[in-house]
Amino acid sequence: LPPSPPAAPPREPPHVVVFPFPAQGHVNSMLKLAELLMLCLPGDDGLRITFLNSEHNHRHILRCSDVSSRFAGRPTFCFKTISDGLPLEAPRSMDKLLGMLSYLKLKARDVLAELTAPADGQSPATCIIADGILSFVIDVGEEFGVPVVLFRTISACSLWAYFCIPRLIEAEELPIRDMDRLITSAPGMEGLLRCRDLPSLCRVTDLSDPFLQFVTIQTGQSTRARGLILNTFEALEEPVLDQIRAHCPNIYTVGPLHAHLKSQLSAAGQVPTRHSSNSLRKEDRSCLPWLDRQPVGSVLYVSFGSATVLKRDQLTEFWHGIVNSKCRFLWVLRPDSIESHVGIPKDNIDAELQTATEERGCIVEWAPQEEVLAHPAIGGFLTHSGWNSTIESITAGVPMVCWPYFADQQVNSRFVSEAWKVGLDMKDRCNRKVVETMIKDLMVGRRDELSRSAVAKANQAMEAVSEGGSSWDHMNRLTEDIRSMSG
Numbered sequence: 329l330p331p332s333p334p335a336a337p338p339r340e341p342p343h344v345v346v347f348p349f350p351a352q353g354h355v356n357s358m359l360k361l362a363e364l365l366m367l368c369l370p371g372d373d374g375l376r377i378t379f380l381n382s383e384h385n386h387r388h389i390l391r392c393s394d395v396s397s398r399f400a401g402r403p404t405f406c407f408k409t410i411s412d413g414l415p416l417e418a419p420r421s422m423d424k425l426l427g428m429l430s431y432l433k434l435k436a437r438d439v440l441a442e443l444t445a446p447a448d449g450q451s452p453a454t455c456i457i458a459d460g461i462l463s464f465v466i467d468v469g470e471e472f473g474v475p476v477v478l479f480r481t482i483s484a485c486s487l488w489a490y491f492c493i494p495r496l497i498e499a500e501e502l503p504i505r506d507m508d509r510l511i512t513s514a515p516g517m518e519g520l521l522r523c524r525d526l527p528s529l530c531r532v533t534d535l536s537d538p539f540l541q542f543v544t545i546q547t548g549q550s551t552r553a554r555g556l557i558l559n560t561f562e563a564l565e566e567p568v569l570d571q572i573r574a575h576c577p578n579i580y581t582v583g584p585l586h587a588h589l590k591s592q593l594s595a596a597g598q599v600p601t602r603h604s605s606n607s608l609r610k611e612d613r614s615c616l617p618w619l620d621r622q623p624v625g626s627v628l629y630v631s632f633g634s635a636t637v638l639k640r641d642q643l644t645e646f647w648h649g650i651v652n653s654k655c656r657f658l659w660v661l662r663p664d665s666i667e668s669h670v671g672i673p674k675d676n677i678d679a680e681l682q683t684a685t686e687e688r689g690c691i692v693e694w695a696p697q698e699e700v701l702a703h704p705a706i707g708g709f710l711t712h713s714g715w716n717s718t719i720e721s722i723t724a725g726v727p728m729v730c731w732p733y734f735a736d737q738q739v740n741s742r743f744v745s746e747a748w749k750v751g752l753d754m755k756d757r758c759n760r761k762v763v764e765t766m767i768k769d770l771m772v773g774r775r776d777e778l779s780r781s782a783v784a785k786a787n788q789a790m791e792a793v794s795e796g797g798s799s800w801d802h803m804n805r806l807t808e809d810i811r812s813m814s815g
């Protein structure tokens with residue numbers, strides 16, 4: 329008898345570590361990705377997912393979301409926590425970002441080392457999916473021989489703008505001299521982006537600014553990862569995706585993640601009864617019965633995300649503008665969203681504003697946003713253009729007025745208005761007259777035209793996440809690649 333071939337080495341079951349940067353938008357989309365992976369990589373080949381959450385966020389998510397019931401009884405999923413270096417109850421404001429990143433870099437190596445070579449007999453990590461702004465994980469992966477795939481939680485268009493920063497500097501388009509000049513050295517975006525539409529961190533006079541440096545370096549590092557996951561879909565961002573592919577050939581566009589998750593759940597016969605929540609803040613669901621009482625398409629939803637801080641006079645201008653538009657409105661005002669105030673300042677708020685708000689407004693501290701955007705009463709969204717909010721609004725077919733606050737939001741709002749034509753860009757303006765006019769245009773004057781393109785984009789999004797759609801196919805490719813990485 330011929331000698332039998334040597335036995336193949338035993339296959340490690342896939343064990344994926346998902347490691348987000350600890351902020352609402354990042355945790356939300358990466359948890360959705362983890363849930364999708366669980367659906368698409370069934371546990372029969374021993375799959376495990378470890379979600380690495382900051383201790384602070386973990387406490388909040390258990391308290392505020394339905395995560396504990398959604399993940400209960402799933403032996404293949406577990407949370408592991410890591411300190412972000414700040415006292416547990418301290419606020420996580422943007423000025424703490426660089427400090428948190430340095431601390432995480434220091435801490436994460438040991439945690440990841442333990443996961444790649446566990447002492448407790450558990451299966452070792454076979455793949456790490458790390459947030460794209462935690463690119464130091466690529467070094468850790470190389471040290472321990474574990475492949476790293478990055479997940480950038482921003483749009484492809486803003487990622488491409490970040491990629492172009494070194495070219496913009498070389499072409500002396502940065503530092504900015506004239507905010508309204510069209511930029512010429514970002515391929516694929518010529519004729520579209522003005523200097524004011526570049527990421528806000530490009531608005532510095534000193535090019536050694538730590539934020540600018542940080543983002544440019546992180547983005548350059550993406551090319552070293554095994555692949556890059558994006559929460560977008562091909563039909564929305566194909567031209568810029570093609571540009572990014574010249575640097576990062578292996579891109580998985582699997583978005584919109586929240587819609588994709590629902591599509592895969594239905595395909596698996598597990599139709600969700602309601603939207604799942606990954607909130608770090610307690611949602612006030614009382615706005616839903618309020619919305620039920622409003623006419624179809626009559627309500628403006630106003631939210632500036634989890635990190636925007638309004639100056640007192642900006643709050644006043646928005647409030648007057650919204651009230652003067654005569655629209656009904658649902659407004660998310662986080663207690664920490666007004667500079668130097670905790671809660672909505674009660675003093676000096678015009679009695680006229682108070683009365684109008686009682687008559688046709690509803691203010692909450694945090695809303696179940698996906699459910700709100702899907703509600704038939706919503707006719708428009710005044711947003712800060714964070715990528716999660718933008719893609720959630722696109723998927724719901726809700727047109728937007730954009731008031732970008734910082735970072736990638738300046739790019740998103742330009743694409744919303746000029747490339748995708750699903751909204752209006754109010755960038756760098758905040759006075760009551762402009763706010764009023766923009767809202768009236770959105771809800772009345774240009775309503776039909778904007779709604780038509782918004783619905784068309786929403787249909788494309790749904791196609792992408794349906795069986796055989798581009799995001800569905802990219803998800804299949806991602807899961808196959810994760811399996812082969814553990815071989």
Ligand code: UDP
Pocket residue numbers: 352353354356607631632633634635636660693694695696697698713714715716717718720
């Ligand atoms: N969000 C929410 N309730 C709110 C406001 C926001 O659930 O009242 C969610 C929203 O659905 C989105 C995330 O918080 O998924 C905000 O992410 P985004 O990228 O839009 O902005 P960021 O908070 O990161 O600036």
